Amino acid sequence: MSGESIFAALEPLLERVSKPIQYVGGELNSQVKDWNCGGHSPQGEELTTRWALMYPDAYEVGLPNQGVMILYEVLNERPDALCERTYAVWPDMEQAMREAGVAQFTVDGHRPVRDFDVLGVSFSTELGYTNLLTALDLAGIPLRAEQRSDDDPLVVAGGHAAFNPEPIAGFVDAAVVGDGEQAVLAITDIVQAWKAEGRPGGRAELLLRLARTGGVYVPSLYDVSYLPDGRIQRVAPRPGLAGVPWRVSKHTVMDLDEWPYPKQPLVPLAESVHERMSVEIFRGCTRGCRFCQAGMITRPVRERSITGIGEMVEKGLAATGFEEVGLLSLSSADHSEIAEVTKGLADRYDGTQTGLSLPSTRVDAFNIDLANELTRNGRRSGLTFAPEGGSERIRKVINKMVSEDDLISTVAAAYGAGWRQVKLYFMCGLPTETDEDVLQIADLAKRVIDTGRQVSGRRDIRCTVSIGGFVPKPHTPFQWCGQLGVEETDERLRKLREALRSDKRYGSAIGLRYHDGEPGLVEGLLSRGDRRVGEVIEAVWRAGARFDGWSEHFSYDTWMRCAAEVFEGQPVDVDWFTTRERDESEVLPWDHLDSGLDKDWLWDDWQDALDETEVDDCRWTPCFDCGVCPQMGTDIQIGPTGKTLLPLTVVRS
Ligand code: B12
Numbered sequence: 149m150s151g152e153s154i155f156a157a158l159e160p161l162l163e164r165v166s167k168p169i170q171y172v173g174g175e176l177n178s179q180v181k182d183w184n185c186g187g188h189s190p191q192g193e194e195l196t197t198r199w200a201l202m203y204p205d206a207y208e209v210g211l212p213n214q215g216v217m218i219l220y221e222v223l224n225e226r227p228d229a230l231c232e233r234t235y236a237v238w239p240d241m242e243q244a245m246r247e248a249g250v251a252q253f254t255v256d257g258h259r260p261v262r263d264f265d266v267l268g269v270s271f272s273t274e275l276g277y278t279n280l281l282t283a284l285d286l287a288g289i290p291l292r293a294e295q296r297s298d299d300d301p302l303v304v305a306g307g308h309a310a311f312n313p314e315p316i317a318g319f320v321d322a323a324v325v326g327d328g329e330q331a332v333l334a335i336t337d338i339v340q341a342w343k344a345e346g347r348p349g350g351r352a353e354l355l356l357r358l359a360r361t362g363g364v365y366v367p368s369l370y371d372v373s374y375l376p377d378g379r380i381q382r383v384a385p386r387p388g389l390a391g392v393p394w395r396v397s398k399h400t401v402m403d404l405d406e407w408p409y410p411k412q413p414l415v416p417l418a419e420s421v422h423e424r425m426s427v428e429i430f431r432g433c434t435r436g437c438r439f440c441q442a443g444m445i446t447r448p449v450r451e452r453s454i455t456g457i458g459e460m461v462e463k464g465l466a467a468t469g470f471e472e473v474g475l476l477s478l479s480s481a482d483h484s485e486i487a488e489v490t491k492g493l494a495d496r497y498d499g500t501q502t503g504l505s506l507p508s509t510r511v512d513a514f515n516i517d518l519a520n521e522l523t524r525n526g527r528r529s530g531l532t533f534a535p536e537g538g539s540e541r542i543r544k545v546i547n548k549m550v551s552e553d554d555l556i557s558t559v560a561a562a563y564g565a566g567w568r569q570v571k572l573y574f575m576c577g578l579p580t581e582t583d584e585d586v587l588q589i590a591d592l593a594k595r596v597i598d599t600g601r602q603v604s605g606r607r608d609i610r611c612t613v614s615i616g617g618f619v620p621k622p623h624t625p626f627q628w629c630g631q632l633g634v635e636e637t638d639e640r641l642r643k644l645r646e647a648l649r650s651d652k653r654y655g656s657a658i659g660l661r662y663h664d665g666e667p668g669l670v671e672g673l674l675s676r677g678d679r680r681v682g683e684v685i686e687a688v689w690r691a692g693a694r695f696d697g698w699s700e701h702f703s704y705d706t707w708m709r710c711a712a713e714v715f716e717g718q719p720v721d722v723d724w725f726t727t728r729e730r731d732e733s734e735v736l737p738w739d740h741l742d743s744g745l746d747k748d749w750l751w752d753d754w755q756d757a758l759d760e761t762e763v764d765d766c767r768w769t770p771c772f773d774c775g776v777c778p779q780m781g782t783d784i785q786i787g788p789t790g791k792t793l794l795p796l797t798v799v800r801s
């Protein structure tokens with residue numbers, strides 16, 4: 149494998165495409181390591197393991213992605229491994245590359261992706277699947293895993309969408325569920341040992357070795373059988389494969405302080421969605437919102453210590469020159485020492501250019517105090533809250549324990565403290581939802597504005613309602629529910645728009661942002677699909693689908709037409725995968741991927757949802773047996789540590 153740069157061939161294309169800077173690399177803290185950094189064994193075998201890591205979306209979305217940034221650094225720190233990044237190229241670049249015969253390349257060394265040992269793909273969302281196919285095709289790697297030779301890289305999927313890799317099972321060699329820090333190092337060890345031994349048994353042996361770890365899912369080693377009505381009968385390891393597990397376990401990093409990554413965050417050259425440094429202050433969430441896949445699959449909660457956070461902020465700022473730090477997690481205000489963290493950092497960076505921010509979604513006054521603290525000297529523009537459901541009833545169904553009065557007193561505190569704009573996130577199409585539940589969003593928004601005008605004494609305050617269609621996800625209590633159809637979703641959103649527009653007293657004070665139901669239905673097909681959906685993905689891609697997460701590229705009609713052709717004569721169709729409610733006994737396509745959550749517990753939680761019964765957060769109440777801790781041998785890890793952040797001497801030049 150050469151690893152030669154193809155930049156000379158790429159360069160002439162750059163002036164013909166949009167935003168060429170996204171293809172040139174060289175960002176602050178990026179790395180290009182020696183292709184043979186691991187050296188050779190006495191027998192002449194290569195001892196370097198090379199990863200190309202892909203975020204299957206445009207550079208501007210992929211560059212700031214935390215998961216990719218972390219794994220890139222973890223791998224590059226290893227002397228005998230190297231890792232470079234690759235992103236989805238825009239259609240204009242795809243065309244130019246095809247015309248000029250330029251292969252999918254990494255932005256770091258501009259090396260052909262096909263020269264690497266592993267192509268790791270980070271799937272945060274299922275709408276990136278067609279972009280994987282473009283990259284494979286441009287790279288010259290066969291689309292189907294079974295057609296690959298020993299010279300092709302191993303294609304490994306990770307990220308949250310990999311918790312149901314079945315729709316892409318035919319295109320990937322392996323999938324990893326859960327945290328990647330230790331998993332990528334373990335995979336590197338296995339690849340390295342196999343190479344050092346002279347690649348015994350070829351690709352098949354390598355895949356078997358990975359599968360036998362119990363933590364890497366190799367779809368080609370499993371057979372799926374179906375019942376005549378289309379449901380799955382069984383997913384089982386292929387006969388005669390000793391050591392291939394029936395269920396594949398997720399990976400969990402237990403002590404986040406031991407993994408303070410990224411230490412050297414990448415600084416984008418081109419415009420990106422997120423131009424600030426991010427520090428992940430904890431992982432996991434046990435609030436138990438029933439729609440939230442991220443919360444369910446990342447249990448248990450593992451906090452980074454206050455001192456660990458302080459160190460990451462300080463070192464990260466020094467390494468990047470960023471002037472803003474975001475304290476990120478699934479629900480940052482829930483960190484057991486968040487008040488101390490925010491006060492400590494606000495004190496430390498008082499009087500400097502450094503701004504601090506917290507993605508604010510928790511609906512309570514405490515959150516406002518935190519936001520106020522972080523903006524002591526700054527402008528108070530907008531705050532975001534996520535009540536998610538419009539009525540008190542539906543919030544019980546989804547286990548979002550927020551009353552209308554909580555919300556109103558929270559926004560009163562926000563407008564009273566000088567904030568001018570409040571953004572509220574909601575979903576449409578939640579289980580048991582009626583028009584009435586969604587229409588209550590309009591009443592709520594009006595109450596928010598009335599309250600804001602009252603407490604601030606001003607007319608120029610705003611409330612933006614942002615609403616999206618709910619997509620049921622695997623490994624959540626809503627994995628069994630029927631998704632709301634496109635027409636019903638659009639009709640409900642139309643009624644909400646009418647209700648908001650009809651009252652002239654609010655004029656432009658209330659804004660509405662919504663997505664129609666079409667992309668959500670395709671996301672639903674991909675989220676809860678099985679291997680039969682793979683053919684639809686390939687057909688759609690062949691029909692030109694690219695960047696399905698972008699409204700200007702997404703074509704619902706192409707998806708529906710291809711799905712109808714693929715499913716012709718089969719007992720399944722798009723509705724079967726999306727709007728159909730499943731029963732308790734059904735084998736779900738992802739049952740053999742073990743997220744730690746007990747299926748019986750999830751079912752009971754689904755029944756509790758239908759009964760409008762709420763369940764507490766296990767961080768502050770006794771364990772309610774979701775199964776994760778005993779199953780994974782893990783534990784909730786929260787403070788308080790009782791430590792504080794020492795102020796730093798700010799050196800001004
Ligand atoms: C929580 C969250 C946020 C939080 C915190 C973000 C954070 N911690 O990075 C907040 C609210 C700040 C946020 C903001 C935004 N987000 Co956000 N966010 C998420 C969410 C739900 C989880 C991300 C997360 O936990 N990251 C933490 C990192 C450490 O975890 P990770 O990426 O999963 O990676 C780990 C493992 O999965 C694994 N892994 C990952 N890849 C691979 C690959 C291999 C081969 C292996 C082995 C392992 C592996 O290893 C990693 C380390 O352990 C994702 C959806 C999702 N399900 O992933 C959306 C998501 C990534 N966000 C999205 C968007 C659009 C945004 C915003 C641009 C929104 C906006 N308009 O401002 C901003 C940009 C922020 C940014 N840094 O890029 C989109 C991206 C869309 C796309 N086309 O890719 C997503 C996919 C949501 C969606 N469905 O639309 N986000």
Ligand code: SF4
Pocket residue numbers: 434447448449766767771772773774775776777778783784
């Ligand atoms: S096993 Fe218990 S303590 Fe652990 S995440 Fe589940 S409910 Fe919480």
